[in-house]
Amino acid sequence: MSEVIILSQDDVKLCLPMNKAIQAVQEAYIAFAKGRVKMPPVMHLDVSQYNGEIDIKSGYIEDFGLIGTKIASGFYDNHKLGLPPGIAIIILMDLKTSMPLAIMDGTYVTAYRTGAAGAVAANVLAKKDSEIIGVIGAGTQARMQIIALNEIFTLKEVKVWDINDTAKRLYSKEMSEQLNITVESVDSVKDAVVESDIVVTVTPSKKALVMKDWIKNGTHINAIGADGPGKQELDPMIIKVADKVVVDSLEQCKIIGEIQHALKNGLIKEKDIHAEIGQILIGDKKGRESDHEITLFDSTGLAAQDIAAANIVYKQAKEKGMGKLISLLD
Ligand SMILES: NC(=O)c1ccc[n+]([C@@H]2O[C@H](COP(=O)([O-])OP(=O)(O)OC[C@H]3O[C@@H](n4cnc5c(N)ncnc54)[C@H](O)[C@@H]3O)[C@@H](O)[C@H]2O)c1
Structure with missing residues (x-):
């Protein structure tokens, strides 16, 4: 059974330069325009009893052979506990088999893929x-x-x-x-x-x-x-x-x-x-x-941006032998 790579925020930071994120987001938008991306609507979950909310963005990109899901939260009382105001986790799975490939910090991926989106758009519109x-x-x-x-x-x-x-x-x-x-x-x-x-x-x-x-x-x-x-x-x-x-x-x-x-x-x-x-x-x-x-x-x-940027991280991490490998399944 294949192993899953676990990548911390420090690992992700070393694997996602902005120029690569820009290229990945551009490829994601192109795949979406060509009908090779499937993305159900964003799922929103209110956890108001703890002043929190969760957004789940999911989908697949045929071009990359990947299914990706990002769970992102905002828990606005976390500072009282000395915790960050939310987290994001991305899970990548193989599109053909659904076998899990990587679990990584999604906060940094979100930040970079969003910056990259602005650059891709400005490149053709500004x-x-x-x-x-x-x-x-x-x-x-x-x-x-x-x-x-x-x-x-x-x-x-x-x-x-x-x-x-x-x-x-x-x-x-x-x-x-x-x-x-x-x-x-x-x-x-x-x-x-x-x-x-x-x-x-x-x-x-x-x-x-x-x-x-x-x-x-x-x-x-x-x-x-x-x-x-x-x-x-x-x-x-x-x-x-x-x-x-x-x-x-x-x-x-x-x-x-x-x-x-x-x-x-x-x-x-x-x-x-x-x-x-x-x-x-x-x-x-x-x-x-x-x-x-x-x-x-x-x-x-878009979930497609997350998947494309996470794919860069996954590929770089494998190449550099980074992260922790675990067998999630028997
Ligand atoms: N489009 C996307 O893909 C995408 C991705 C990530 C974040 N976002 C959104 O971008 C926004 C900023 O995200 P961030 O991560 O930079 O947040 P952040 O908390 O790091 O920064 C937000 C800044 O806005 C200021 N601010 C807060 N309320 C304001 C108000 N009412 N009027 C003017 N300024 C105000 C704050 O002082 C802060 O400096 C959020 O709404 C977030 O949900 C969008």
């Missing part, structure tokens, strides 16, 4: 010479998004805003040192947005933070934070006026993505969504066509 980035939110994803964009664009300046002053100042110090570019912490959301070529929203907000009038022609927006019912970061009018609204999965985004609000308010209809990102990557739909277009990418995070 202006090629984009150099000023406005970031709303200064947490984990705010870091990942910029690390990933830095792989694709020659960044000159990042302007960051966060509800928490300490968080944005820390971000500015950390990221400017890490990327060796100017990272300015600004006083308002508007200051982060108005002159930016790419605007990235990465907060758990439940109300609009970015207003339509601040978005100049030619801007690309990566709307990353809204990945659950009720979550919102953009004025829905932005979605109405954008020239191209692109989603990772229409089925997911209409329920848990940024577009949920514009659809609910009747500002747009499903037919107004330009494409799923994979359709652009395989050439069925167009990406950016002029420097004037306002483009928007609504990301909710």
Whole structure:
């Protein structure tokens, strides 16, 4: 019986560079667009008696011969116990036999595959010479998004805003040192947005933070934070006026993505969504066509991204002889 590799977060960190994550996520979106991915709806479990929630994302990708499942939690009282506010675990199984292959930390995979998604989208939707980035939110994803964009664009300046002053100042110090570019912490959301070529929203907000009038022609927006019912970061009018609204999965985004609000308010209809990102990557739909277009990418995070990124980790770990091998079954 084959053995299963157990990979800790430290192992995963050594196996998933951002450039490989970008490539993996691009391949996942392409496989999805070609109908070679199966993903049931995200399963959400409320554990409100312990102030917790669990999301289960699962699916398979034929191209990689893998079934993958990620269990991710948010348990918001954990800090009282000295524990992190949630975990994520990914299980990979062989698509042909269902035999288990790997069990790994999913927190780092989620962070990297989400940053990578922003870069894949901006690569086909943002202006090629984009150099000023406005970031709303200064947490984990705010870091990942910029690390990933830095792989694709020659960044000159990042302007960051966060509800928490300490968080944005820390971000500015950390990221400017890490990327060796100017990272300015600004006083308002508007200051982060108005002159930016790419605007990235990465907060758990439940109300609009970015207003339509601040978005100049030619801007690309990566709307990353809204990945659950009720979550919102953009004025829905932005979605109405954008020239191209692109989603990772229409089925997911209409329920848990940024577009949920514009659809609910009747500002747009499903037919107004330009494409799923994979359709652009395989050439069925167009990406950016002029420097004037306002483009928007609504990301909710697909099981396919998790599986593709976890596959990189699995392959690298096997090659390097990392992790702990166990026989799970007799
Ligand atoms: N689309 C995806 O695939 C995907 C993947 C991972 C995370 N996310 C979402 O991205 C968001 C950010 O995730 P993260 O891991 O960076 O979280 P985080 O907790 O590390 O950072 C969030 C930041 O937002 C700030 N913030 C909190 N509430 C705010 C509010 N109401 N208005 C403005 N700022 C606020 C916090 O101060 C913090 O700095 C979450 O909503 C998360 O669910 C999406």
